[in-house]
Amino acid sequence: MKKLFLWLVIISVISVFSIVGCKEAADEVAEDAAVEEVAEEAEEEVEEEEVEEVDPASFEGEITVWHFNDEFDTMIPMFEEVYPNITINDTKIPSGEIVEKLESAFATGTGIPDVFVGEQAWMMKWIIQDVWENLSAEPYNADEVAKDHFDYVKDFARDEDGNLRALTYQSTAGAIFYRRSLAEEAFGVSEPDEVSALMTDMDSFIEMGRTLKDETGSSLIPGPNDIQRLYFFNKKQPWVVDGKLVIEDIVLDYMDDAKTIRDEGLDAKMDMWSGEWFAGMNGDVLSYIMPTWGLFFVIEPAITEPEEPEEGIEYAFGDVALAHGPASYMWGGTWLGIYKGSEKKDLAWEFVKFMTTDKEFLKEYALESGDFISDTVVIEEIKDDFARESLGGQNHYEYFYEEAKKLGDSGWAERVTQYDEDIQNAFLTALGEYYNGNLTKDEAIQSFKDEVASLFPEITVE
Secondary structure (H helix, E strand, O other), X not given: OHHHHHHHHHHHHHHHHHHHHHHHHHHHHHHHHHHHHHHHHHHHHHHHHHHOOOOHHHOOEEEEEEEOOOOHHHHHHHHHHHOOOEEEEEEEOOHHHHHHHHHHHHHHOOOOOOEEEEEOOOHHHHHHHOOEOOOOXXXXXXXXXXXXXXXXXXXXXXXXXXXXXXXXXXXXXXXXXXXXXXXXXXXXXXXXXXXXXXXOOHHHHHHHHHHHHHHHOOEOEOOHHHHHHHHHOOOOOOOEEOOEEOOOHHHHHHHHHHHHHHHXXXXXXXXXXXXXHHHHHHOOEOEEEEEHHHHHHHHHHHHOOOOOOOOOOOOOOOOEEEEOOOOOOEOOOEEEXXXXXXXXXXXXXXXXXXXXXXXXXXXXXXXHHOOOEOEHHHHHHHOOOOOEHHHOOEOHHHHHHHHHHHHOOOOHHHHOOOOHHHHHHHHHHHHHHHHOOOOOHHHHHHHHHHHHHHHOOOOEOO
8 A cells, every 4th residue: 555655646747748848848848939930030041131133223313434454345235224213424445555654544533434444464453542432342342243253353353451442244265266177178077076186284285286297287286486375374383482483394395395396397487466467367277276255256257257357368257166275374364453542433333243143134144245254143044045056056155164174272462462464475476586596595584574573673583
């Protein structure tokens, strides 16, 4: 009896604690559910705030834009269609004059446009001169807005503190443009993958030139200056390190290869941008080293038969293709920045943001123009939708996407200095003297050093 009583007490105690425990557990569950509900409501509110967009028509006013780009003739009306109450007073200035005009405006502090462009060759000047607004800061938050852009096109536009000072709508990866018919005649192959396999490095590229000359009498390239970016882009150090000029082995290799090409008669002895240089695209020159924009503004205009074709010219439209060359590179591009003294930064930002990051705009622009853009999400969406007639149906977007992805690990942007364009031009001048036989290699190097020392007394030249 005592045992039974004891068990009843134990069971009663357990029941009480169970009830209390269940209540506590139930309270905890209810409390957790309440917290979760509040969290979900807060998250929904945040999401609502994030998707809430300002009506583009609510922005009113006008801004001035300076650029040199033909494509802006199409792009600006597309912006104005979405932003009907923002007037763009754009001024197109030849690329050879815009730097001087902008520097003059900076010097006087008057007439500076709200938005102006930078090009690869000289935009570093604007970053160092601190004339562009910091787009990484509030209210722009450009790092987030442009999160889908290739890193290398963003990194090029960063200041020494890592802040973005400009954004671009382009990604200007490079290619080896070649003539299919010449490749077939010389090598027995003509498709891009087959031709790419023949030139995996500079030695094999030069060997292609020897075979081409023997089999067809044609030239590998227009001239030694055409291959400069295969070397300059793939340097491991900047031209100037700790205030000293650096001449890397790859630069010396360029001198040797240029001399070999000229001495063995593998180039057509054409100067870049000359009339004969353009004519060679329909002639007996196998390859031209050009980037994305070269397809639209250089190659296609030259190889497309005009309404009144010149007698005796067989235009190469459809006989050109893109191949992966001995090295990857990029060349050129247009970045847009906001003048830090602008009184219309809100409108200027809407323009820059739209032109460089609006996905619907970039998609429409890319599909209409074929220009290779900077937004990887949009590229993934549209890359299969191209077959360029001028390239014999080749999908140039797939090709350039492959090359652009390679550039992400190049570290190129970290090697850029404000001296690059002038130093490289000085080098090319000395290089020409060398491969033309006017100077020895050592004399050409010394001539190059002397010119750099003259141009930039602040650089130590040893």
